Amino acid sequence: MSLLIDNVWKEYGDQIVLERLNMEIPTGEFCAVVGPSGCGKTTFLRMLLGMEKPTRGAMLLDGKPLPDEPGPDRGIVFQRYSVYPHLTVLDNVMLPLEFERSRFFGRFFGAERRRAIGDARSCIASVGLEHAMDKYPSELSGGMQQRLAIAQTLVRRPKILLLDEPFGALDPGTKSQMHDLLLKLWQEEGMTVFMITHDLHEGFKLATRVLSFDKTRRDPQAPGAYGATVIYDLPLDDKAERKPIVEKWKRRTLETQAGMVH
Ligand SMILES: Nc1ncnc2c1ncn2[C@@H]1O[C@H](COP(=O)(O)OP(=O)(O)OP(=O)(O)O)[C@@H](O)[C@H]1O
Numbered sequence: 730m731s732l733l734i735d736n737v738w739k740e741y742g743d744q745i746v747l748e749r750l751n752m753e754i755p756t757g758e759f760c761a762v763v764g765p766s767g768c769g770k771t772t773f774l775r776m777l778l779g780m781e782k783p784t785r786g787a788m789l790l791d792g793k794p795l796p797d798e799p800g801p802d803r804g805i806v807f808q809r810y811s812v813y814p815h816l817t818v819l820d821n822v823m824l825p826l827e828f829e830r831s832r833f834f835g836r837f838f839g840a841e842r843r844r845a846i847g848d849a850r851s852c853i854a855s856v857g858l859e860h861a862m863d864k865y866p867s868e869l870s871g872g873m874q875q876r877l878a879i880a881q882t883l884v885r886r887p888k889i890l891l892l893d894e895p896f897g898a899l900d901p902g903t904k905s906q907m908h909d910l911l912l913k914l915w916q917e918e919g920m921t922v923f924m925i926t927h928d929l930h931e932g933f934k935l936a937t938r939v940l941s942f943d944k945t946r947r948d949p950q951a952p953g954a955y956g957a958t959v960i961y962d963l964p965l966d967d968k969a970e971r972k973p974i975v976e977k978w979k980r981r982t983l984e985t986q987a988g989m990v991h
Contacts, residue, residue: 731755732777732795732889732921737786739772744953746772750786752940752962756888759915759922761932764942768957770925773942774891777923778803790889801829804887806878808894812866819862822849822880829885852884853877855917856910872903876910883914890915892924896931908935939963 737750746769754760762770775781776788779799788795790802799805812821826845853859856876866874875895882890892911896904912935915922926932932939941961948954 731791733787733789733792735787735789737776737783737788738956739769739776739781740784740956745956747942747958748956749958752959754921754938756921757919759935759937760924761936761939762923762925762942763927763929763932763939764957766927768942768944770942771893774805774893774923774925777889778805778891801885802887803889803891804882804885805891805893806875806882806895808897812874812877812881814866817863817865818853818858818869818877818880819846819849821866821877822853822884825881825885849880849884852880855883855914856880870903872899872907875899875907879910879914883918886918888920890920890922892922894925894927897927904931911935933965937965939965 732754734750734752734754737747738745739747750773762773764770772781776783777795779795779797782797795803813824816824823845826849850859850862853862856879858873858876858880861869861873866877869877875898879895895911896907899907908931911922914920924932924935939961940959941963942957943960944955944957945960946955
């Protein structure tokens with residue numbers, strides 16, 4: 730399953746946010762999405778999720794247009810834990826399954842309910858929260874809450890996992906544990922991942938490909954006249970061999986973000 734982004738543009742009124750996005754992403758690619766604040770990274774993720782439609786161009790999953798509403802094949806995790814404070818860990822992870830089911834068939838009963846509970850429990854165990862099934866979010870640390878948010882998204886077994894600065898609020902130790910967890914889940918599930926990060930080192934550590942967004946042209950009189958595009962598309966799948974190249978691009982990306990190169 731591959732994702733084809735074909736000349737995608739996104740405009741809000743007369744503001745062009747993104748322009749000329751062209752890329753092909755094979756299944757299982759782990760893309761880090763980097764770029765200056767406000768350049769349209771979240772907008773890109775929202776289009777992949779189906780919360781926003783491109784103004785122009787096409788996004789094709791295996792040759793078919795991406796559905797223009799969120800579905801179980803795509804899941805998102807935000808920086809701030811989007812968990813429900815009044816529900817236990819288990820109920821937080823059951824909820825997406827119940828929503829999905831009730832859209833079409835009403836509530837779970839009997840064997841189906843038991844199967845859903847089993848799926849939720851194994852997903853909670855996969856993020857290391859098996860001892861906290863009956864706890865409420867207020868009883869969990871920040872890292873545990875973010876694990877819960879990830880479980881809530883993974884329980885529907887998305888093919889595309891979208892992460893909007895998921896670890897930005899965590900301390901370095903917890904962040905590093907979350908990196909290990911994410912890599913484990915990514916390897917086990919074979920998902921295509923897009924992760925926005927402001928931490929370039931995190932992006933280069935985790936990703937197989939770095940997509941660096943920025944504007945290539947600017948009009949000081951009309952800030953919305955031009956949008957951002959992918960200025961560097963860096964494959965990192967063979968890190969040892971590509972190390973010198975990666976280092977060069979990493980330096981260039983850092984310089985661009987610091988406003989030293991345009
Ligand atoms: N629904 C909307 N209506 C109008 N403008 C919007 C909307 N959503 C985003 N924008 C504009 O699009 C631009 C890109 O926003 P976006 O949140 O995608 O940037 P970002 O790169 O994710 O920023 P940050 O790194 O600060 O989170 C901003 O100028 C924002 O004001």
